[in-house]
Amino acid sequence: MELFANTEIVIGKDELAEKVAKGEKLRVKFGVDPTRPDLTFGHMVVFNKLKQFQDAGHEAILLIGDYTARIGDPSGRSELRPELTENEVNQNASTYLEQAFRILDKSKTTVRRNSEWFSKMSFADSLNLTRKMTVARMLERDDFKNRFDSNQPISMVEFMYPLIQGYDSVILNSDIEIGGSDQLFNMLVGRTLQKDMGMNPQGVLTMPLLVGLDGTRKMSKSYDNYIAFNDSAKNIFGKTMSVSDEAMSEFYRLLLNLTDLELGELKNQHPMDVKKKLAFELTAKFFDEVTAQKELDEFSSVFSKGRLPEDMPSFSVTKLNLEKSSVLNILAATDLFQSKGEIRRLILQGAVKLNGTRVEDPECIMTPNDASSDQIIKAGKKIFIRITE
RNA sequence: GGUAGGGUAUCCAAGUGGCUAAAGGAUGCGGACUGUAAAUCCGCCCGCUUCGUGCGUUCGUCGGUUCGAAUCCGACCCCUACCA
Numbered sequence: 001m002e003l004f005a006n007t008e009i010v011i012g013k014d015e016l017a018e019k020v021a022k023g024e025k026l027r028v029k030f031g032v033d034p035t036r037p038d039l040t041f042g043h044m045v046v047f048n049k050l051k052q053f054q055d056a057g058h059e060a061i062l063l064i065g066d067y068t069a070r071i072g073d074p075s076g077r078s079e080l081r082p083e084l085t086e087n088e089v090n091q092n093a094s095t096y097l098e099q100a101f102r103i104l105d106k107s108k109t110t111v112r113r114n115s116e117w118f119s120k121m122s123f124a125d126s127l128n129l130t131r132k133m134t135v136a137r138m139l140e141r142d143d144f145k146n147r148f149d150s151n152q153p154i155s156m157v158e159f160m161y162p163l164i165q166g167y168d169s170v171i172l173n174s175d176i177e178i179g180g181s182d183q184l185f186n187m188l189v190g191r192t193l194q195k196d197m198g199m200n201p202q203g204v205l206t207m208p209l210l211v212g213l214d215g216t217r218k219m220s221k222s223y224d225n226y227i228a229f230n231d232s233a234k235n236i237f238g239k240t241m242s243v244s245d246e247a248m249s250e251f252y253r254l255l256l257n258l259t260d261l262e263l264g265e266l267k268n269q270h271p272m273d274v275k276k277k278l279a280f281e282l283t284a285k286f287f288d289e290v291t292a293q294k295e296l297d298e299f300s301s302v303f304s305k306g307r308l309p310e311d312m313p314s315f316s317v318t319k320l321n322l323e324k325s326s327v328l329n330i331l332a333a334t335d336l337f338q339s340k341g342e343i344r345r346l347i348l349q350g351a352v353k354l355n356g357t358r359v360e361d362p363e364c365i366m367t368p369n370d371a372s373s374d375q376i377i378k379a380g381k382k383i384f385i386r387i388t389e
Numbered sequence: 390g391g392u393a394g395g396g397u398a399u400c401c402a403a404g405u406g407g408c409u410a411a412a413g414g415a416u417g418c419g420g421a422c423u424g425u426a427a428a429u430c431c432g433c434c435c436g437c438u439u440c441g442u443g444c445g446u447u448c449g450u451c452g453g454u455u456c457g458a459a460u461c462c463g464a465c466c467c468c469u470a471c472c473a
Contacts, residue, residue, distance in 0.1 A: 151395085151469040214416065215427090223416080224399095242426040272424045279425095303425060339437065342418095349419045349433065362440090380419065381426060 003052060004205070006253055008181045011188070012203035016176060028053045029174035029202070031063035031114075031165060032100075034092035035084060039099045040226040041282075042180070042210045042219035045254040047103040049178050049207055052257075054108055061110045061172055062100060064093045067118040068164055099229040102286060114168050129163050132196060133189065138162075141185045166190035169202050176203035182218075210254055215244040233287045237295040238382075240279035241303075245271045248278060256281055276300075308376060312384040317366065327354060328362035331377065334385060346379055353378045 003020070004010050019026060030050045032043065039047075054060040069089045084092075097111065138144055138159055147154050162185060169177055169190030177187045184206050191201040209218040212225030219226045227239045243251060252258045252266065256278070266274050276296060283292035301307045313334070317325055320333045331343045331352075344362050346352050352359045354366070354377050366375065366387065375387045 153468060213426095216415090225416085238426055240426095245425095245427050248427085270424070271427070275425065275427075299425080341437065341440095344438090344440080345433065346419070350421095351419050 003056060005259070006207070006257065007049070008206045008208045009184060010203065010205045011191070012176075012201065015200075016203045019175065024175075026053065026058040026175040027061055027173060028058050029061045029063055029169060029172055029177040030179065031065050031068075031168060031177075032096060033065040033069040034089050034096050035069045036221045037092050037095050038221065038226075038228040038230055039096060040219055040221060040228055041251075041255060042212075042226060044103065044229070045207045045210050046178055046180060047100065048255065048257060049205070051103055051105070053176075053178075054105055059110060060104060060108065061112060061174065062097075062104065063168055063172065064096065064111065064113045065165070065168075066090065066093050066113045067115040068161065069093075095230075102229060112172060114164070114171075117167075117171050118164065126160075129167060130160070132193060133159075133163055135159075143182075143185075162186040162189040163193070166193040170194055170197055170199065173199065174202045175200070176205060178205045178207065180209050181206040182209060208250070208254060211247045211250060213239060213242055215247050227282075229286065233283050233291045233295050234298075236286060237279045237283045237292070237299055240282055241275055241299065243275065243278075245275070248275055251278055251282075256285075303381075309384050312376075312386050314374075314386040314388055316388045318389055324363075325366050326363045327352065327359050327366060327377070330366060330387065331379065331385075336383060336385070337379075343379075351380045 004013065010016075016026070028050060030046055032039070050060050050062070066089050069092070070084055070086070093113070101109070139148060141162075144154055144158075146152075165186040166189035169187075170193050173194075174190070177190055179187055184204065187202075187204040187206070191204060195201040211217070212219035212223055213227070214223070214225045217223050217225060227236055231239065240251070248271070249263050249266070252263060258266075276299070279299070280292045280296050283295050298309060302309045313336070315330070315334055317330065320330065322329045322333060327347070328340060328343055331337060332340050337343050337346075343352075347359055347362045350358055354364075355375055359377075377385045377387060379385070
């Protein structure tokens with residue numbers, strides 16, 4: 001079935017298929033913890049799947065783990081997450097929603113927050129919940145096992161996390177929960193808890209994890225190897241172009257829902273063209289085709305042909321009002337660099353060009369061009385600056 | 390509570406008195422090449438800098454020994470294992 005395409009593991013597939021065949025409307029749960037302000041393309045993999053269910057007429061339930069965010073999900077973690085304040089969590093939660101609706105259909109999405117029920121729960125109730133899980137089962141879990149084996153700390157509160165997430169499923173009475181493959185354990189706990197309460201246990205569907213821009217680790221905010229929903233068109237395009245050739249097909253498959261057949265066809269084309277197409281599609285998804293085409297042209301022009309970008313920050317020498325208008329001082333005054341030391345290093349490494357000629361001496365004085373055109377400084381691959389009178 | 394091991398830069402991880410701003414990875418940045426902000430190769434990578442054999446800060450924290458400490462001593466904080 002189409003709904004199970006590109007998935008990794010589906011548990012309870014037969015029951016789900018049966019319900020769907022009977023025309024039942026499934027309650028599909030997906031939970032996100034608002035721990036940071038940005039959603040990444042890693043999340044998009046699951047959002048896409050949720051959207052697919054939504055389009056097929058099922059109920060998409062987006063659970064904002066505003067309560068859980070304060071605890072920290074141990075999934076894929078090697079250490080305890082820092083605690084967040086209620087305020088931070090709330091702010092993140094609202095930007096999450098805004099971002100999520102770039103994929104999901106807002107009018108058809110049910111949004112719930114788990115603070116609705118957890119903030120009212122008593123300690124005795126929580127303790128009762130812990131009764132449902134054994135230490136041995138917790139330690140079966142990879143994240144915990146690895147940390148335990150390598151003598152890393154695991155806090156009690158992290159042990160609670162899967163139960164909390166599972167309890168959400170009880171409250172929401174979900175028919176299926178979807179998430180990244182690192183969520184398998186947590187989602188299974190939901191299934192167990194529902195069963196325990198005499199409910200119909202939810203199906204569990206995991207999506208593969210998207211690899212990050214470094215090409216090795218999973219895409220994650222903590223590794224800073226991500227593309228964010230909120231990135232500019234330029235960055236979505238550019239960052240996508242920095243994905244390695246190997247990882248590219250996963251991006252197509254998981255972010256644009258391509259089938260194996262379609263992927264096979266792409267293999268015959270030039271990798272760079274394929275990647276440009278990918279970057280174009282993703283940019284268009286978040287903006288529009290016109291913007292995407294603009295970024296594509298710009299990229300080809302700037303990086304393939306070495307031309308100047310259309311927009312670049314502009315600085316006036318007279319306004320900067322420097323004692324000595326050397327390249328070093330001018331660049332330092334733009335605030336685009338961390339320090340003069342960094343600028344010197346860049347110049348030393350041959351990264352800085354003035355009007356296309358490599359700058360060798362940091363102290364080289366910039367003389368105003370005889371009235372004619374502005375001067376352009378390029379520093380590294382991505383920084384272009386226009387200098388005017 | 391007892392015993393043993395551990396806390397090093399963004400991350401992982403060497404280093405047991407001076408030659409240590411501290412090996413080696415990874416990430417990141419830059420250059421070359423090109424097919425892209427891919428791949429590969431090379432370089433840089435604590436911060437600042439008037440670029441000077443310059444200044445400042447670091448090896449859990451605080452104090453001590455010493456001409457000199459990440460390295461030795463003391464106290465404290467934190468992590469882990471085993472025993473209870």
